[in-house]
Every structure is written in structure tokens, then in C-alpha cells.
Amino acid sequence: MRNILIFGGGGMVGQKLANSLADNPLQPGDRVKLCDLAFPQNGAPVAEQIVGTVTNPAVLKRLAATRPEIVYYLVAIVSGEAEENFDLGWQVNMAAFQSFIDIFRAEVIASQGTYKPKIIFTSSIAVFGAPFPEKIGDTFFHAPQTSYGAQKAMSELLLTDHIRKGFFDGVSIRLPTICVRPGKANKAASSFFSGIIREPLNGHEAILPVSDETRHWHASPRSAAGFLCHAATLDQSAYEARPALNMPGVSCTVAEQIEALREMCGAEVAARIRPEPDPRIQAIVKNWARDFDPARATALGFTAEKDFREIIQVYLDDDFDG
């Protein structure tokens, strides 16, 4: 019987993961706890909820003392917000992660060899910055062009060195842009990739701030939860000395996204997308990765959707309420 702790368990991916672990436990009897600033009010909680912030060392110490076998770390100030609020981004995305690592390492040392958690950290394809090769391979370098990407890349390096030194098991999972996000738009610069599908399906107008030739890398929320569950099942040796992986996904243009929406849901729905160029969003998105060859992750059994139609179908099946 293991304890699984999800920092950021109140967020969209955290909730998908918690639901997945509730429906299909990794091992019989696994107990899941979620920690976040707040939790969604709709429906019954699927796991124990702890209200707290990773920026408070007392919260981290209290939870480290419970010695969870698996720790998911999903907390982040999203890309657009970290770009606007430079101090907040560094404080949460780097300083709090450093504090998390230090406090869990202290618990590991105090345990005298009886405690070694598996830490699964959600990184992002934002660790890569333009110019890119046609497809980004597993040994293309980090040259992030956002603070969010720099913070994710640094956090990966910090976690990896602690894994190398034997304090933790674990891996950094570089998520594609998660699409179609349910609920409301957020401050991620990538928010519109979901908005142009979700809003029209719900009868609302959606703003498209970039050219429809923009190509990007997507996976569904269901895939994101799947990546995180699968990562927990692999033996540490599977990652060799490089426990940071680009996840599989779907590479497509905005025009292809819109065409898939039109084919599946009709021209009337697709007509609710209104182009309104936003230079701030364009400046961020033009430096984002467009396509990947995620050979290592694929060989390790991580899977995502095959095309954008499938991504829309996952939204209709899992989240659409119409």
C-alpha cells in the first residue's frame, strides 16, 4: 500500500491524473493525496485534498514527513504569466521547486536508507527555443526563449542531478501543449490552442491570436494523465542517465486544427473562430517547438493521439458537456 502525493493536484492535469489513479490504481490499495492552493468545487473529491502552497516550507516539510512513495510535482506559474510577472515566475517555478527538492532530500537523508521517493516532474516543450530542426530529437539542446522554459529546464537539471546522486528516483516529463483543455482560458500563451476548439463547441466565439499556419505539438489531457501514470510504472533503469523525456504528441497547424473541427462538428461551429492577431502571443509562440521525434519515450511505451481529430474526440468524450 503506497502513498501518492500530487503537488498541483487541484489543477487541470492534476485532476485528470487523480481521476485516472482513482479509476485505475497503479497498485491495489494506493492512497492518493492532492496538495494545491484550491480545488474545483464540482463533484465529489476523488482523493484527499490538502490546501497549501509549495512556497511555504512548512507545508513541504509536513508532507515530506508522510514519506509518500510517489510524488508528482505539477505546480507552475504558466508561460504567459511567468513572462509578465518575472519575479513570481522565478519564485514559484524555480525557488519553490528548489525548496521542494531540498526538503525531500533532507527527509531521505533522515530516513537512513529506508525512504527514496520517485519524483515525477512535469516539464514542458518550452525548454526548447527557436531556431529548430524540422523535428526536435532526443538530443536537441535547451535554448528556452521564455522564463517559464528556462525555469523548467533548470528544474529538470536539478532533479536529474539528485537522481544521479541516488537521493531520488524519478523523471522529468516534457508535456506537449495540452489540448483541448476543459474549463476556462488560462494565462498560458498556449491557451488559445484549446480555446479555438472548446469555445466554438460550447457556442461561444473564440479569438485566434496567431496565423493559422502556426504549427505546434499537442496531446490531450487524457494522454497527459497517461504519461504520468506510465512514468510511475517504469523501472528507473529505463531512463538510463537521462531521466528527462520528450513525450509523443500530434504535430499540426492551426488550419489543420480548424479543419478537423469543421469536419467533425460542422462549418457553423468552426465559423465561431475570429482571427485577432496579438503581437505579444505571437512573439512567444513563434519561438515554440513545432514537431518532435520522441523516439526514447515511444520506445519506453508512452503513447498519445495519432491526429488532431482524435484529440477533439477525447474532448467530446471526456469533457464536453453539451
Place this chain on the structure above:
Amino acid sequence: MRNILIFGGGGMVGQKLANSLADNPLQPGDRVKLCDLAFPQNGAPVAEQIVGTVTNPAVLKRLAATRPEIVYYLVAIVSGEAEENFDLGWQVNMAAFQSFIDIFRAEVIASQGTYKPKIIFTSSIAVFGAPFPEKIGDTFFHAPQTSYGAQKAMSELLLTDHIRKGFFDGVSIRLPTICVRPGKANKAASSFFSGIIREPLNGHEAILPVSDETRHWHASPRSAAGFLCHAATLDQSAYEARPALNMPGVSCTVAEQIEALREMCGAEVAARIRPEPDPRIQAIVKNWARDFDPARATALGFTAEKDFREIIQVYLDDDFDG
């Protein structure tokens, strides 16, 4: 008339740089200050010496307030020591660098647009970890296999994001292993690369802890000072969005190093090298880079020696006292 400040100015590279700036000022009237824990006692100081440590925020604040136009940051716990003393490595190589960046950024903000220093940071080829391509190119990724390498890679990312946001100009210079280091052996795992040349030339036995088939990437102390001077002369736009560069150097095996020593200085000298395998050193060195294609740095005019004979000649010219 500019102020140039060198953190780590008492170290070997810092002293070479200070001497170079004294002999050949970048601009007429440049004033150089050095900050370090201690300074060599031999000879007259070539620049103003400030005793202090970057782990003391008061020292950083006092020096930031002098608003030096060019800041060299050369401080580090070396690779072997950072591997043995995990906490000290993270404290000096990451936490103090973060503090340095934060304090200089605060000075920049306080200046209301009148102060923007150029920060030149000495990174290392230790940011790369095996397995490698035959030659490491300019877009090969960071997968450091030492804490020192992880700390350098993270510091690069931190500096680069601050440059991108307009707080500083600057660049990270990834030094090859500096060879032949004068003076005494240090705790760097790479120390023997210099020791096997320096000690025999000075009549002493030298220990070779690795196989003579070990291939590595070298440049002289004179080249290191040259890289750092040249970096200060380039316009920021030269670095484009990627202000972190692999420097040129000489790729050769230990056997080739020894053969060059034998040819130039005689079999009797080369015979003073005694193989004595050290598994700890071997474990670190086997994950180190062997060869590079430093295309970007070469195009920007950075230059190093052409072969290892030339590296030995630089030692004989600049540092040998026999």
C-alpha cells in the same frame, strides 16, 4: 573609462585575465578590480584586490553599487570537490550565482535605465554528458553527469534569461579543460591533464589516473584569458538569442599529450609519468566530452591552440620557471 570587476580574480584564470587586461587594456583607461577569498602572494598585484566571498550578499551589494560596466564571474567549486561535497557545490556554484544575479539585477532596476552591465560567465564543457556524438556541435544538449556540470548548465540558463529580458548584456563561455595549469594540483577531476605535463617538466613524478587512450578537449590558460577578453569586445547581437558558446580547443588523447612532451622535452621527462588508475577519477572523466565542432565561436573570432605541442609551448613561455 570603464570599471571591470572580476569575481574569482584570485584564481588561476582570474589572474591570467587580470594580467592580460593590465598588459592590453580592452579600452584605454579601463580600471580593473578583483574580488576573491585570497590572492597569490608572488609579485606585485596587477589590479585592485578586494577580499570577499560571493556567498556574502553584503559583498555582492557593495560591489554592485560601484556599477562596473563589465563583470567577469569566474567563481566555482571545481568538479571533483563539488562531487564530494554536494552541499558546498550547490551553495557556491548555484545559490551564490543566483544571489549575484539577483543583486546585480536590483542595481540595474534601481538605476532606471542608466546601468546595464555586461556579465561574462565562465561555464564549462562539463555541461555535456556521455554518450556523445563524435564531435559535439553547437546544438547538442546538456546532460551533465556531474553536479558541477549541472550547476554550470543551470547558471547559464539563469543568466541567459536575464539577458533575454534586457537586464544584462553578457555571455556564458564554456571553457575547455585548461591545460597546462601552473602551480599546484587542485581538486578538479581534470587536474591530472595538467599534472602529467607540469610535474615532469619540474622534475617531479606525475600520477596518470586514467587510460592513455582517454581523449579530451584542451586550451591553454593564455587562450582562456583570450576568450574572456574577446567576449567583452563583441556586440551583444553577435550572440543572437543564444549567449552560451562552446570555445575552440585541441582534442587529443593522453598518449598524444605524452608524445608531444617526449618530442619537445625528451624521453627522460616523459618517463616521470606513472600510471596509477583511480576509479573515482575514471568514473568522472569517462562522461566528459572528447571533441567539439565549435562553429559559432570560431565564426565569432574566438581562437585557441592548433595542437598540444603549442599548448606545451605556451606553458614553457608563460609559466615554466626552470
